[in-house]
Amino acid sequence: MGIKDQAAEYRAALDAARAHASDWLASVPTRPVGPPLGADELLARFSMPLQEQPLDPAAVVDELARLAEPGLMAMPSGRFFGWVIGGTLPAAMAADWLVSAWDQNAAMRYATPATAAAEQVAGAWLLELLGLPTGADVGFTTGATGANFAGLAAARAHVLDQAGWDVAAEGMSGSPRVRVLVGAERHASIDMALKYLGLGRPAEVAVDSQGRIRPAALAQALDAGTGPAIVCLQAGNLHSGASDPMGEAAEISHRHGAWVHVDGAFGLWAAASPTHRGQLAGLADCDSWATDAHKTLNVPYDCGVAVVSRPQALRSVFGAHASYLVTDRDGPGDPFEKVPEFSRRARGVPVWAALRSLGTSGVAALVDGLVARAQAFGAALSRMDGVEVLNEVVFTQVCVSFGSDERTRNITARILADGTTWMSGSRWAGRDVLRISVSNWSTDGADVAASLDAIRRSVAAEDAG
Numbered sequence: 338m339g340i341k342d343q344a345a346e347y348r349a350a351l352d353a354a355r356a357h358a359s360d361w362l363a364s365v366p367t368r369p370v371g372p373p374l375g376a377d378e379l380l381a382r383f384s385m386p387l388q389e390q391p392l393d394p395a396a397v398v399d400e401l402a403r404l405a406e407p408g409l410m411a412m413p414s415g416r417f418f419g420w421v422i423g424g425t426l427p428a429a430m431a432a433d434w435l436v437s438a439w440d441q442n443a444a445m446r447y448a449t450p451a452t453a454a455a456e457q458v459a460g461a462w463l464l465e466l467l468g469l470p471t472g473a474d475v476g477f478t479t480g481a482t483g484a485n486f487a488g489l490a491a492a493r494a495h496v497l498d499q500a501g502w503d504v505a506a507e508g509m510s511g512s513p514r515v516r517v518l519v520g521a522e523r524h525a526s527i528d529m530a531l532k533y534l535g536l537g538r539p540a541e542v543a544v545d546s547q548g549r550i551r552p553a554a555l556a557q558a559l560d561a562g563t564g565p566a567i568v569c570l571q572a573g574n575l576h577s578g579a580s581d582p583m584g585e586a587a588e589i590s591h592r593h594g595a596w597v598h599v600d601g602a603f604g605l606w607a608a609a610s611p612t613h614r615g616q617l618a619g620l621a622d623c624d625s626w627a628t629d630a631h632k633t634l635n636v637p638y639d640c641g642v643a644v645v646s647r648p649q650a651l652r653s654v655f656g657a658h659a660s661y662l663v664t665d666r667d668g669p670g671d672p673f674e675k676v677p678e679f680s681r682r683a684r685g686v687p688v689w690a691a692l693r694s695l696g697t698s699g700v701a702a703l704v705d706g707l708v709a710r711a712q713a714f715g716a717a718l719s720r721m722d723g724v725e726v727l728n729e730v731v732f733t734q735v736c737v738s739f740g741s742d743e744r745t746r747n748i749t750a751r752i753l754a755d756g757t758t759w760m761s762g763s764r765w766a767g768r769d770v771l772r773i774s775v776s777n778w779s780t781d782g783a784d785v786a787a788s789l790d791a792i793r794r795s796v797a798a799e800d801a802g
């Protein structure tokens with residue numbers, strides 16, 4: 338195949354992808370949010386024997402789009418409020434396409450200087466926006482689970498080092514026991530990261546009605562033991578949106594010699610808003626932080642961010658040397674030295690594009706807008722008969738009960754069947770709840786109003802039996 342043929346093949350395949358992407362994005366504002374068909378039906382659509390001969394790339398893209406269409410959830414819709422998903426800003430999506438076209442292995446500064454520079458600058462911008470220490474180590478991970486893992490790996494190495502144990506050389510067998518304390522409502526990814534790191538099950542510390550760690554209980558738990566310790570705090574509770582009292586908890590932890598890690602998958606972004614950063618006062622006193630750019634910042638999956646206050650901390654944990662690599666010995670360190678993987682896509686580049694397109698005021702407006710929509714939901718729902726908003730809506734999450742657990746479950750099912758909006762059930766504070774998570778930049782007042790109407794319809798239908 339000649340050079341021209343290759344270029345033409347790329348162009349045809351990308352043109353096809355662009356047409357399908359545009360159709361999909363144009364359909365998102367009006368289509369029902371849930372996928373028309375389920376996983377088994379999609380499996381049947383995709384199931385076919387792999388043919389022997391190659392196919393035209395553009396035709397493959399057309400076929401993929403046609404097969405997938407009825408199985409796509411409109412997660413980028415302004416009326417999607419499940420889990421904490423986030424949409425994608427236009428500049429970030431386009432930058433992500435470029436990342437695929439450039440196909441850089443973003444591991445080494447020497448080999449891929451453009452993406453390394455964009456990521457380094459994006460990391461520095463993030464530190465500034467979130468008020469984290471200048472010069473802290475930043476690594477772009479797959480998500481917050483990976484970022485929690487990276488931060489806690491740095492924590493483990495540090496507290497064991499303080500206890501005279503070199504975990505990189507000696508491993509965990511025979512090491513001093515590391516105590517890990519977590520709020521009773523930490524995210525499950527903290528437990529996963531601790532498991533991967535051989536740190537075992539953490540000790541739970543009592544929380545208040547919004548899921549915030551109780552400082553007195555934390556002090557008591559730290560007083561009750563000795564030796565290396567790590568405390569995991571949370572910025573943004575999955576159900577209430579509330580954040581732990583950072584400054585107070587960090588001070589107590591440090592007084593006991595503990596490392597303080599913050600899981601701020603979506604809630605860390607409150608720090609980028611002058612209106613909301615007060616709830617994270619003292620954040621910069623902690624030692625490591627994990628967040629997602631694919632949640633509140635609205636870049637495409639996958640993109641988490643691990644930050645460690647001590648320069649070189651991530652590098653000392655994840656750095657590696659191999660004769661076939663050209664490593665950056667004297668500079669700021671290679672991207673691969675800050676995350677638990679060698680080869681990876683340049684996932685920090687869409688972060689650069691998102692931040693560049695928004696500016697500091699745009700990031701603050703994005704965060705403020707999400708909170709304002711959540712508060713609009715909270716206010717409207719609390720005025721509805723038989724509806725109880727269970728949390729103080731201080732950030733982007735709203736948890737609602739419709740009375741008994743059964744009634745809440747039934748109404749949640751009716752909301753999903755209605756299709757106008759998508760918000761899922763959960764269990765919090767001992768009750769079944771409808772959980773509304775606002776994380777898409779495009780959600781506007783009309784989306785909130787349409788979703789509230791769908792909730793009202795569902796309640797009326799349930800009452801009518």
Ligand SMILES: Cc1ncc(COP(=O)(O)O)c(C=O)c1O
Nearest residue numbers: 421480481482524526575602629
């Ligand atoms: C508080 C918190 N931590 C961690 C995670 C895990 O993030 P990810 O799915 O990006 O790994 C989530 C996901 O919603 C979260 O809300």
